[in-house]
Amino acid sequence: MVKAYLRFEHDKAVGVVTSRECNVAFDETGRFALTGAVESVGIWNLRQGVQEKALVLANSTDRVSRLCMQAGGLRCAAGYLDGTVRIWDLKAHHVLQTFQGHRSAVTCFAFDKAGQLLASGSNDTDLVVWDLVNESGLARLKGHVDAVTAVTFWEAAASPVRLISASKDRLIRIWSLEMQICLQALAEHTEVYALALNEAQTRLAAGSSAKFLHFWSLDPEAKTSESGDLLLANFLGAVPRTEGQGHALTLQFAHVDHLEVLLCQGSGRTLEVFRVFSEQEVSKRKKRRERRAKAKLRKKGTEAGPAGAADVEAAEEQEDEDAEGSHAADEITPLQTHRCSAKALSMAWNPKTKTVLLGLTNNLLESVRITASEEGAGVLLTATPTLEFAGHRTGVRALAVAMDDSMFMSLSSESVKIWSASTGRCVRTLPSGYGLCGFFLAGNEHVLIGTKEGSLELYDIQIGELSESLEAHSGAVYGLALRPDQKGCASGSADRTLRFFDFEFTKGSQKSVKITEQAERSTELPDEILAVAYSANSKYVNVALLNHTVVVLFEDSLKFYLSLYGHRLPVMALDVSDDSQMIASGSADKNVRLWSCQFGNCLKSLKAHSESVMQVRFLPGTHYLATAGRDHMLKLWDCDSYELITSLQGHACEILAMALSQDAAFIVTAGNDKQIRMWKRTQEQLFLSEERAKELEDQFEQEVEREDLPGAATAPRPSRRTVESVRTTERLMEVLDEAKEAEEQLAAEGIDEAAIEVGQGARHPCARAIAYINTLNASNIYEVLLALPFAHALQLLKVILRFLEAVASLPGGEGAQARGKALSAAATLQTPCQAALIAAYVHHSELAATSSCRPILMRLKSQMQLLLQAEKDRIGLTMAGLSHLQSLMKRSGLPTEPQAAAPRAPKKAAKRRRAT
Template identity: 35%
Template sequence: MVKAYLRYEPAISFGVVASPESNVVYDPSGRRLLAAALDRFAAWDPKRGLPSSIFTPASSSPSLAVSCIASSPSAASASASSIASGHADGSIRLWDAETGACEATLHGHRSAASALRFSPSGAVLASGSKDCDVILWDVVAQAGLFRLRGHRDQVTDLLFLDSGKKLATCSKDKFIRVWDLDTQHCLQIVGGHHSEVWSMDVDPSEKFLVSGSADPELRVFRVRQSAEDGEDWNKWDVLKLFGEIPRQTKERVQTIRFNKDGSLVACQVAGKTADIYRILDETEAIRKAKRRMHRKKEKALAKAVTAEGNGTVIDPLPAQDSQNPTVVVTDVFKLLQVLRASKKICSVAFSPSNPPKGCLASLSLSLNNNVLETYSVDNEKVSKTHSIEIHGHRSDIRSLALNSEDNLLMSTSHNAVKIWNPSTGDCLRTIDSDYGLCSAFVPGNRYGLIGTKSGTLEIIDINSGNSIDVIEAHAGSIRSIVLIPDEDGTVSARGFVTGSADHDVKFWEYQLVQKSDTDSKHLSVTNVRTLKMNDDVLAVSIGPTGKHIAVALLDCTVKVFFVDTLKFCLSLYGHKLPVLCMDISSDGALIVTGSADKNLKIWGMDFGDCHKSIFAHTDSVMDVKFVYRTHYMFSVGKDRTVKYWDADKFELLLTLEGHHAEVWCLAISSRGDFIVTGSHDRSIRRWDRTEEQLFIEEEREKRLEETFEADLDNAIEHRHGQKDDAPDEGSVGVPGRKTKETITAADAIIDALDTAEEEEKRLNELKEEQSNAERAKSQPNVIMQGQSPSDYVLNAVSNVRPNDLEQALLSLPFSDALKLMAYLKEWSLIPLKVELTCRVCLVLLQTHHNQLTSTPAARSILTELKGILYGRVKGCKDTIGFNLAAMDHIKELLAMRSDAPFRDAKAKLMEIRQEQSKRSDRSDGTERRKKKKPKASTQS
């Protein structure tokens, strides 16, 4: 009988606030900050310091790491997909900002996406990648528009110009390109940078474009406002160099961003600083230019006076230059503040919402130590207002420990200990400590033990979150802490054992200490025995009954001793590199060791014989543990994987992938229903046991298929890469790329065409051979589910995702394409399928144009479609125009109704003012008549 096992699947991931590989952006409202956390990203509320929503892909894989994020600039598009994320596998995902649901996945890039930007309307998305291509996507239709080729290296940034009609892109090939999106060609290639261009941005008024590289200055360009601009503009030029701004630091520029009103621009470098410049308006710039020319004139006059004394003559400055000075870039851009962070800055983003009173803008940073900070920028200083840091460690996680009830998780890092709820991922306590390499809960779950890199043993109170005592336990790093169990296998309050790099294994006992009469008693420990070893101790493990203790040494051996007498029992040797981890099964029969030689060895505890040596990981094995009361075990390694084994059959049961860096440690619950792993990527992942069964043979076949498909994909990508190494200058390509989904969709269309053709033949034969009565008794085709052949094929085409439709149609042979075109006339009569019909017709016509025009059977089809599709598209266009006009009319009516009380009040106010003015005019007239009457009497 084949043995079945229960499958473990990823449950939750926590501990990461912001990944250093991605950027941070604000949502359209400006109330939430979007920050990537490995393969997902979260929307944080900077004021509360809590995530309001988390965006997680359906499948979790290291290749899905978020590399860039973009948010739609207009809140009007928030009802549609207003957030886009680029991933390391080249895919682009569109998200609903309100529900957090992934609405579409777009495949087009062959390498990681490096830049994303929405158009001003939010309907078009531009993406740049490490494959040197730029792709334009239709967000509404969720499909690609076209691919722009021309850059010779990674595209680092891009932005829209001229209300979304043009696109500017920069690359590591040192050039900036300007593309016309209507004609889909490159208008201008801007050079001048001496190294890779890393970022650029344009102010909201599209007056200035600022680009930065590793050069010691920023380059500022003027953007052409209209085609009628005079000056010295070339006919096709969109950007013109305005000047260069010297930078304060020598590090390369990483991010350049303008604020909402365009009055500030932040230049963040690949270091700890960010320069904030203020853009002066035209009046201030002219005033500054006049002061500059005045100072220059004074210096010239001083030089002239000095020269006259020496008998030389110097021409003074022209009077015209001092009165009408030429404004240069330093007159417009003024260095306002230099922001200095505590750690390296990864990305910056200005908040689009209105800043608080008294400050110019709010600037948010993501640091490489897993922290998000928000600063308020003022004329005088830059001050920190908010910080998000309690939800993760500042560095990698070195040890994990679960309490006896499995409801608390303790993790250690280089400067802090955190207590988590493993069910929800919430951080409950943060305790400052030294660099913790190992940890354990004291029986009773009230205290915790931390073994540090400096050799100290720290005792912490879980409830209060304080460090109770620090004991100088060892002279070297403490590598392992193991609790001593009772004879029945349960954890007792007898004590624990520590192993250190000072060659000592020490036994400790608990005791309650009271420092003074007023103080309460607290836990302390005392050393009762010491086992001296000949080399550094790397790992310690104790049997379930507390009878044996195993010690792994730096000399690649494992020595087993009796706990009561500390006498030597067994020696396990066979590893070629030091043993880094080990564990003894709950029945005491087996001991497993993991080494830096990438192998797992399973030994018998009775005679010390090696049952099996398994090549487990492609890098060092960092931790291994048995599931309680079983011979199943989990191992983790530097190859970023978690593996599930059967120690009796020596079989690999499951490989769990999800971590993005080396996995240092793991902890298994007492019932084995979940495991927790900690990694160098600062994340903690929980894997839950499900009720789904797995079989060894099926998993082995699945791994072989995945390996074969991965090799096939790599060969295809390599072939594509060789063909596209040198694309044509400014060429345009197809936006999508061939994937497994597109091939499956093409196969589904071909099968539908074949089934429909057979059904049509069957119906024609019945029509010719049989009478109507007999034809009514004929059985319909079960596969077609009662549909006509045309509807069946239309259903198969409609089920293809919009982004995969073009590539699926490109994969069809000409014979099947001709069959598909025969149905287009009938599909065009369906009002809701006009757009799909036109798209299918356009792709097939572009792909097979020469063959279609030379095939007599296709000419009649094309002639009929020419008139039908034109009329149907014109009718749809008229309907859309009529609906838009009706919506505008309704909008005006609603605006009039909402303004009605204000307009009535305003009209009444105007009437009152008119009456008051009439009364004042009447009173003035009577007074003038009264003054004139006496004068008339005197004259008479």
């Protein structure tokens, strides 16, 4: 009989405000902030300090790498580490469009002003322009040789839309979307990380790893240099970042009252504000600079005497020639610098509230309001209080679940946080020492933690205060185990001592706990203690040491019982099964070893993880083992058959902590990504054979590669081959085979089905194939047909030809309605015609070499031209009719725009009744 297990699935993720790899964004109103919280897009209410919604797909583990808001604030573009681009509706909270064209993480986004085009850059060095109206890729721009870091649309008046991109290859490129070529390349000395265009689209600012901001003047009318190159951008100069720290990661031109400023966010702790002068102010500054330069030259000439007069005159002439052009120093100057509480990751600007939102490395959001000063020549930076969202500032080192499974605890270097297990909200934050381990005491009103400083700290959850602190060790407390009778505990430390404590519970209106040490029972071991675990029968105390061994001691006498050898590196975690028959130890050597408690022999050594094993826990009442490691994976094992049950992934960094509920209904994991993930047990059964097959499919999806034909390589399309597209191709092949067999059967029976019958179109095999073709969308049709073999592609062309001929043979007049019914029942013309063109393009060489295909292509061409022209005329006639109707409504004084709906009568009646 095949053994079945219950499946664990991801339930919720809490604790992350903003991920390190993703930027932050504002909505249009400035009330909500959008952040990348690992695999979800978090929408945060800045006034209330709570998360309103998390935008995430079910069972998705792809992490968000980039966010960008569309003009109007109704849609958000999210890029992921696997190269996927998704457009989210912020009101309905669902995905509108999904694009797959990049092969690695999306690093930058830009919408055009109309919101119809989206440009995305990636680590795969490509730029892709997406058409949001047609839901397809418009162009793939190749030219950069390193990761693309910034992209923006250049939409100057009375000129075609162009694209400007920056990369780590030290180049800034200006692209033509019409010709899909690079018009001009601007060389930088260092890697470029940020770009910004002013509102007039005449100045380009670039931020790099250098301590300067570089500026160019933009002219949409292309000029030709002496070498024949186009000059769309002319270098103006560089402005030093006098107080800036690190790389310039984000640049933004903004208006603050009557001032125009440039915001620069560096990779350090600084937000720099530069003032952008108006044209009148620029001319005054230029004249002032010229006067100072000439005065300096005259002073030098006077000191040099008559011999230097000629040199002074030549220098003045050269100075006059240089002064004819603009200089960046005349247009921009530093104003003020704001220092953040931690290093900044990203920046977002909201023009309505005049507020800058900063995402910090310590998992916080910080906002700065910018206002003009009273003098009018400067700005005032007002930092609002740091938004204390639920989440740790540093990595989570330990977890513990309450004895009634109602809440769980997380420990980090700065605080202890208590979370609700049902809602995932933080209910209590307790400032503490550097917690490394801990647990709930009986009654779930107190928690005890061991700190890096060597002390034991007891906290009262009800009042949120430290009740008692005991200096128990001289080194860090790495292991803390609750005694099975829940009346005491054991602690192991880096000072090599194992100490024991008792709990004294006082009854009354104010329940309290007192900790007393069993001084006579402390013992010293050969090396540092990394983990401590009691056996369920209270007979043994198991201790993991830094010297790669596990020592088993008698609990009553603390005499030596067993020493478990076998690991090659320190043992990081330890646990004992509930029947006290098996010990599991996880080590930095990536292995998990299972030991017998009776004789100390090693039952099995499991190659559990690809990195160090940090946690091992037996599921209560079973021999199922949960392990977590630095490879970001949580795994479940059957320790009776020594088989892997399942692997769960979702963490962005190594997992350092793990805890289980009392009935194993859920598992909680956390790590250096500051994320706390909950995995719940479902009633769905899991079979090992199906799980291994699923793992092979996932591996195939990761290893799948593009195999474009040489013809497609010259004009690569913005798409990417996935397992879904391969499966769709296989299903299309099955549909075409079924249609061919059905037609052969009809021919054998002597049934004449030369045309598609109106009203029974869906029953015809050709119509069923067309109906499936219409399920293909613009984002995957190219990849689906690219993988289609030539024989099936030829069959596809024949099916489309039969369909078009059947539609063309429908009668006119009264039959126009019948034709509409046939089209609605079977398909529309757009997708079949698009499929025919792509299939002919992909298999052009085979079709040209096959003489029997020429008549099919000629008939297909004539039918497509006739039907598409008729469809074009019909649409044009409809638009003309709508325009005429709109003009008639305007002449009659009728509104042509939708009006707001009037209040409903029942509501008014209800108010009237209540008033009486």
